[in-house]
Amino acid sequence: MDQEESKTSASSSAIVLPIFAVACAACAALLLFSSGPGAKLHVWTFRTGFSMIKAAGYIGFGCAVIALVSSVVSVRRRHFKGIFVSLLALLLALVSFAIPLYWKVQAQSYPRIHDISTDLNNPPRFVAISTERRAGVRYGGIEVATQQMKAYPDLKTVVLAVPANEAYKMALLTARDLKWDIVAERPAEGIIEATDTTRWFGFKDDIAVRIVPAGDRSLLDIRSASRVGISDLGTNAKRVRAFLARIAPPHK
Numbered sequence: 001m002d003q004e005e006s007k008t009s010a011s012s013s014a015i016v017l018p019i020f021a022v023a024c025a026a027c028a029a030l031l032l033f034s035s036g037p038g039a040k041l042h043v044w045t046f047r048t049g050f051s052m053i054k055a056a057g058y059i060g061f062g063c064a065v066i067a068l069v070s071s072v073v074s075v076r077r078r079h080f081k082g083i084f085v086s087l088l089a090l091l092l093a094l095v096s097f098a099i100p101l102y103w104k105v106q107a108q109s110y111p112r113i114h115d116i117s118t119d120l121n122n123p124p125r126f127v128a129i130s131t132e133r134r135a136g137v138r139y140g141g142i143e144v145a146t147q148q149m150k151a152y153p154d155l156k157t158v159v160l161a162v163p164a165n166e167a168y169k170m171a172l173l174t175a176r177d178l179k180w181d182i183v184a185e186r187p188a189e190g191i192i193e194a195t196d197t198t199r200w201f202g203f204k205d206d207i208a209v210r211i212v213p214a215g216d217r218s219l220l221d222i223r224s225a226s227r228v229g230i231s232d233l234g235t236n237a238k239r240v241r242a243f244l245a246r247i248a249p250p251h252k
Contacts, residue, residue, distance in 0.1 A: 024089070
């Protein structure tokens, strides 16, 4: 009887560390995967969401170390349940650590700007959206333009081989196909203003499209800018490219 109690006690103690590791790893994963949706639902601010991602990375790293130790101990004791729980903890911990690390590396590879325009000298203006953007209506000037030219040299004014009124219709249809929320349509001025919402954090990014007649052709410029933040992880440049790829697909 004493031997059975001793084995039961040893088995119980052997599972404590794996359970602790998986509990910590689950907390890290919860912080990570709720950071964006919580900000999107206005449960907390996006800055809190960023802090949660950072915390998830640190906790995930610590849990990965604990899970590795737990795995070694469980293997030595031949405690198969402990091995399984430890490996589960290790998987959760590595995910919670790897994703924030990947995002951090990605952020460092992009310029610290969040206002992208195909016309750097005279970017399309935000008028209808100006109340929402507040101080973000003005373009950043030469500093922003210099960084954009270095990072995204391909983003330039597009010449469309159609009159301005047809180009406007094409641009409006493209904006709707991309599921943008159209804020203003001013065909007489060749202006479209819209807003796009990012999936994870629910950031509101604003877009202004400008079409100017050029004989029987037209010149199209587009500007996409975030309302908050410094770096946009390339989001606005990707949005501009997606728009241009649809309205003026590259020749093969």
